[in-house]
Amino acid sequence: MRIEKSEAERLRRLPAVHLLLSHPLCKQLADRRGHKLVSSACGDVIAEVRAKILQGDQAVEADLDLLADRVAERVNRQFDLNYRAVINATGVVLHTNLGRAPLAEAAIEAIEATARGYTNLELDLSTGERGSRYQHVERLICDLTGAEAALVVNNNAAAVLLVLTEMAKGKSVIISRGQLVEIGGSFRVSEVMQASGAQLVEVGTTNKTRESDYERAIAEDTALIMRVHTSNFRVVGFTYQPQMSDLVALAHAHNIPVYEDLGSGSLFDLQAHSIGDEPTVRETVQAGVDLCSFSGDKLLGATQAGIIVGKQEYIQRLKKNQLTRALRVDKLTLAALEATLRLYLDDELAKRENPTLWMLLRTPDSMEQEAERLCEGLRTVFSDRAEVAIEPGLSQVGGGSLPTEELPTLRVAVRTDQFSLTRLEQELRHVRLPVMTTMRKEAMHFDVRTIFPREIERVIDSVRDAFARIG
Ligand SMILES: *Cc1c(COP(=O)(O)O)cnc(C)c1O
Numbered sequence: 001m002r003i004e005k006s007e008a009e010r011l012r013r014l015p016a017v018h019l020l021l022s023h024p025l026c027k028q029l030a031d032r033r034g035h036k037l038v039s040s041a042c043g044d045v046i047a048e049v050r051a052k053i054l055q056g057d058q059a060v061e062a063d064l065d066l067l068a069d070r071v072a073e074r075v076n077r078q079f080d081l082n083y084r085a086v087i088n089a090t091g092v093v094l095h096t097n098l099g100r101a102p103l104a105e106a107a108i109e110a111i112e113a114t115a116r117g118y119t120n121l122e123l124d125l126s127t128g129e130r131g132s133r134y135q136h137v138e139r140l141i142c143d144l145t146g147a148e149a150a151l152v153v154n155n156n157a158a159a160v161l162l163v164l165t166e167m168a169k170g171k172s173v174i175i176s177r178g179q180l181v182e183i184g185g186s187f188r189v190s191e192v193m194q195a196s197g198a199q200l201v202e203v204g205t206t207n208k209t210r211e212s213d214y215e216r217a218i219a220e221d222t223a224l225i226m227r228v229h230t231s232n233f234r235v236v237g238f239t240y241q242p243q244m245s246d247l248v249a250l251a252h253a254h255n256i257p258v259y260e261d262l263g264s265g266s267l268f269d270l271q272a273h274s275i276g277d278e279p280t281v282r283e284t285v286q287a288g289v290d291l292c293s294f295s296g297d298k299l300l301g302a303t304q305a306g307i308i309v310g311k312q313e314y315i316q317r318l319k320k321n322q323l324t325r326a327l328r329v330d331k332l333t334l335a336a337l338e339a340t341l342r343l344y345l346d347d348e349l350a351k352r353e354n355p356t357l358w359m360l361l362r363t364p365d366s367m368e369q370e371a372e373r374l375c376e377g378l379r380t381v382f383s384d385r386a387e388v389a390i391e392p393g394l395s396q397v398g399g400g401s402l403p404t405e406e407l408p409t410l411r412v413a414v415r416t417d418q419f420s421l422t423r424l425e426q427e428l429r430h431v432r433l434p435v436m437t438t439m440r441k442e443a444m445h446f447d448v449r450t451i452f453p454r455e456i457e458r459v460i461d462s463v464r465d466a467f468a469r470i471g
Contacts, residue, residue, distance in 0.1 A: 091447025094399025265294020
């Protein structure tokens with residue numbers, strides 16, 4: 001027969017904070033997470049139990065081991081990272097919300113090697129004198145793009161701001177109406193121009209801008225002709241934009257430099273692999289552009305950075321601008337960027353080692369094994385409660401790059417009327433390793449293209465965890 005203990009007795013049996021603190025689990029925890037947090041968690045856990053006893057809760061236990069477990073859970077939860085890894089099963093290779101480009105192993109190693117201690121960031125090792133952080137990658141970028149000079153800043157938005165401020169503050173910049181783009185995160189070319197103090201002169205129409213439109217707009221105070229890559233949209237049909245080389249010839253005849261914001265800017269000839277129709281940065285430089293800038297974490301596949309290449313005299317001016325100091329590139333970014341760039345010394349190496357290129361170039365055939373592993377795994381998880389099948393599909397490049405390009409892919413589709421897929425999608429965001437999927441036409445899709453082969457089992461584990469939460 002169970003004897004109900006009196007409330008007073010149960011309260012008396014509650015341990016004091018110092019007793020709970022001396023429990024082996026709590027001692028261990030204090031060594032790892034700090035005495036202060038553990039001691040305060042002990043106090044909180046005991047107070048919680050006391051309150052429950054006073055509310056008449058008969059089930060609550062004051063067992064020391066149980067209390068110590070609760071302390072550990074509480075303290076450890078405070079160290080869960082809010083910003084963490086997720087799995088991208090959306091098939092969007094450069095997913096801006098998911099951090100764009102995953103890094104190459106060489107880049108990760110370079111970050112690790114430089115992060116742990118000191119580096120020669122602003123030290124010239126050959127002379128022992130003060131050096132420049134910009135020198136570590138400048139030669140390499142010039143070799144890879146054919147440009148005379150280069151400068152790396154925080155991101156491409158910063159590059160645009162810097163170029164416009166240095167080249168055209170208080171003067172006017174001619175730009176085609178078809179290129180006044182807004183890209184994600186409310187970056188509007190027209191607003192960045194305003195912020196730089198440059199005066200915007202719009203020419204042409206949304207679909208057509210001719211050489212003569214540019215020519216007619218050239219005035220005394222024209223400091224720059226700017227071209228902007230229409231990253232995330234395409235004007236198709238009845239359209240016209242001058243060839244870069246023709247625009248350069250026109251501008252140079254009037255002694256006006258030309259700047260192109262390339263957006264993505266690729267160092268790898270994707271066109272040769274039947275992806276997109278964009279010139280490489282080298283081709284843009286060859287067309288005679290005076291300055292051009294592009295992102296580090298789009299098609300290039302490195303970390304967030306803005307790379308500016310062009311004529312020596314203009315890059316020199318940019319380097320001296322005060323704004324450059326505020327937009328300067330971080331030491332870890334430089335480490336990852338240099339290592340990523342070095343892989344481009346050989347196309348085969350870049351294709352194999354750069355995850356962005358590797359994913360873009362994956363064919364459905366090469367995804368079959370992973371698709372099957374994933375399909376089998378998910379069938380086991382859902383048993384007879386959902387239909388799981390492999391289907392052909394189309395993935396996207398993302399990151400405002402090659403918006404109309406569709407890449408044939410394989411995806412694993414889950415369909416069911418036995419539980420809510422919307423609910424599963426939500427739970428998949430709340431498990432330890434979240435998986436981002438897409439929902440279309442009553443089906444949940446896992447696009448194999450953006451799931452690394454090493455992640456297949458983890459996807460299955462996360463789906464199992466999420467499904468268990470639905471019950
Ligand atoms: C992406 C993009 C930018 C901004 O680049 P970030 O590196 O994201 O700052 C600017 N211009 C164009 C055309 C772009 O596509």
